[in-house]
Amino acid sequence: MSVASGLDERVRDALSRVIDPEIRKPITELDMIGGVTSGPDGAVTVGLTLTIVGCPAADTIERDVREAAASVDGVTAVTVDVSIMTREQRTALTEKLRGGRSRELQFGPQTLTRIIAITSGKGGVGKSTITANLAVALAARGLAVGLVDADVFGFSIPGILGLAGAKPTKVGEMILPPINYGVKVISIGMFVEDNAAVSWRGPMLHRTIQQFLTDVYFGDLDVLLLDLPPGTGDVAISLGQLLPHADVIVVTTPQGAAAEVAERSATVARQTGQRVIGVIENMSGLVQPDGSVLELFGSGGGADVAARLSAGQEQAVPVLAAVPLSVPLRQGGDAGVPIVLSDPLDPASVAILSVAEQLARGGRGLAGRKLGFTVS
Structure with a gap:
């Protein structure tokens, strides 16, 4: 083996530790590294193939490639030749990421990802705020977390998670969700301009949710959270049909009227086969400087919903x-x-973190599921 070829191999090994910030896989595994050549003086040229023109992570990837190559002993200079994947290469990449499968629902009944839908009866109970903070808390515990903002009409997750103005990257027919705080996020708010209103009927809503669960590449997730719209309308029914194996958490306020409506959303979830695993009472009181609690919205709503x-x-x-x-x-x-x-x-925070701890301890149950093997 020549000195140059040995250096080439060490550079490739270093490049295998460079992670694509959107796909979250090594760039060598994604076939983004072409040739690596070195001269007798230690000057190295790396061929870097980006997925699309205008790739938002281009500067980051090129910088990381340059730094990784330069860190190898014996490298005196690094040149990065940047090119763009052909349509055929992008198609091959999307097929590889899908594991050779055609477009299909990513989180079907056999998935090991725990799916948790956060629902409520009424709007304005803080459901999206709870969902976003739960997602971040779970990611902070080292879990791989995705979040689908299924509240198509009242989307707010991008703003809550600091992703206002963020746009997904499209690679062929595959959509790569923006990431912040370790959470992969998709929302219809990322596809509309200037806070435009969304006015769609049922079939369009169903196709949108189905596309989020089919074309958006989340990769291997431990937990997928779904922020549902309030009530028992089209989106709740569609998600019940697409993900009947999801667990459901109901968010309510302490007020009796809100609690009654919250119960209905859980009833619809159960009708589709989903399992209600708990209730979160939000806005349960305002802690005063002397330690007392001012119950602005009454008390007991969460306990009442849980009991019923x-x-x-x-x-x-x-x-x-x-x-x-x-x-x-x-x-x-x-x-x-x-x-x-x-x-x-x-x-x-303490209350939300306690919920995240409970969810992190309770992985997806296998009871009633068909396992992918047979006993001979």
């Missing part, structure tokens, strides 16, 4: 947490900085 949903069930539906009213929680949502990271000791 537990009736006639083998397993009781628990109240997972009571999240108090919190000014920093609201401010964090407006600023795109989740409170579970910015102020983990805030009472609202």
